[in-house]
Amino acid sequence: MTPALSLLLLTEDGSGNAHAVQERMVKAMLRLIDPMCRLEDTHAEFEPPTGTVANLVRGSQWKSRRNAIDLARVIAGKLSEANGFVVFHIDADVPWPRRSANVEQFKSLLVVIRQHLHGAKDRPAPSQVEARARKLCLVVPHFELEAWLYQSTDAAIRLCHEHHGGRDAEKFTRWRDDRASLDREPDTKDRTVLRDGHNLALAGSFPARDVFWAGASFTRAVCWLARTEGLVDALARTRA
Numbered sequence: 001m002t003p004a005l006s007l008l009l010l011t012e013d014g015s016g017n018a019h020a021v022q023e024r025m026v027k028a029m030l031r032l033i034d035p036m037c038r039l040e041d042t043h044a045e046f047e048p049p050t051g052t053v054a055n056l057v058r059g060s061q062w063k064s065r066r067n068a069i070d071l072a073r074v075i076a077g078k079l080s081e082a083n084g085f086v087v088f089h090i091d092a093d094v095p096w097p098r099r100s101a102n103v104e105q106f107k108s109l110l111v112v113i114r115q116h117l118h119g120a121k122d123r124p125a126p127s128q129v130e131a132r133a134r135k136l137c138l139v140v141p142h143f144e145l146e147a148w149l150y151q152s153t154d155a156a157i158r159l160c161h162e163h164h165g166g167r168d169a170e171k172f173t174r175w176r177d178d179r180a181s182l183d184r185e186p187d188t189k190d191r192t193v194l195r196d197g198h199n200l201a202l203a204g205s206f207p208a209r210d211v212f213w214a215g216a217s218f219t220r221a222v223c224w225l226a227r228t229e230g231l232v233d234a235l236a237r238t239r240a
Helices: 018-033 053-057 065-079 101-118 126-133 153-164 169-177 179-184 199-203 208-212 217-226 231-237
Strands: 005-011 044-047 084-089 136-139
Touching (some): 018 084, 018 199, 018 217, 153 169, 153 199
Parallel strands (some): 084 136
């Protein structure tokens, strides 16, 4: 059975559990868009990058002109699939709501992606090229992904007590009371003893609805994802 929805998940995060973290976060976002969607394997798939592709996106590698051709080819191939979408995570590297230079630089990669889409074997019309390009969603946490993951404040407080004698627990209490303030923190993961050592656990208890209503970078990312070409219809098909 072919899944109604197939997403290639790309992230600049180079940690060993990066794909699992991203998958949990993307699923949380999709359930905000369509609470009734079914995201089990038979209905939706969440592909990790294979081969050398993971290295092409890791860290700042995606910014390299030398890597752009190979990376764009993979992305364009996925976007050309009838049920294919791409979610690409990069960090803003600036506090909210400042404009991110990384987002501006990503536009150069989009140019190469469109070139590959124009050259697809099925010779798509210009309107089809643009529709396929809009199946790519850029997800940009401010300052970095931990600003979202640290929103799992109850789990973070528990981890602070279990592993660090309660150190920094009070910070998570303050952030729980003012969730948007986390996006305004520079160098987020350097702010607490948790750093990025518990990201998978935090992703598993992410309070997506509360963070959405905070109105910061996660809100914008969900809205961008909801506008991704054909995604709402694909989510509806997962219920069939």
